[in-house]
Amino acid sequence: MSNTRIAKLLHEKMPHHTVNSWNTMVGGQLREMIEQKRKRAGIAYRKNAHTEEISGRQKPTSEEGDKAVKRQKISKEESRNQDIQFIAQFFADGEANGVDDEDDDRSALWERLHKKGKWRTPSSWEEFYEENHLEVKRHFSDIIDQEAEQ
Structure with a gap:
């Protein structure tokens, strides 16, 4: 999910700030936290895919x-x-x-x-x-x- 999409979702939940304001916040103060979450989600996705592959599917x-x-x-x-x-x-x-x-x-x-x-x-x-x-x-x-x- 892109930073722009995250900013739009935040604006929908909390419209007291503009989308551009949220975009600045996501790109600045929250950037490290979001990148860590993305990294962890990617790792979890790969681990899950690997476990599924091992547990029954034939490897090509x-x-x-x-x-x-x-x-x-x-x-x-x-x-x-x-x-x-x-x-x-x-x-x-x-x-x-x-x-x-x-x-x-x-x-x-x-x-x-x-x-x-x-x-x-x-x-x-x-x-x-x-x-x-x-x-x-x-x-x-x-x-x-x-x-x-x-």
């Missing part, structure tokens, strides 16, 4: 495992590229027109995007955009350039 051969990992990496990359292209096309189609940078308007933007791309939640679209905004902008520019040429 290393060759089968390598192929599965490669397929998974390729499909994740394809999925990421499709989502980047989807958001860029969303912006190029003018779906974001009239939306300011205010929090309420931005949440309306992610709601609109969610209605078109239901495989992600509005908050996950926002997080995805925050992580990949440079590539989205590059794809957006490419789309606009192609439309201008036609």
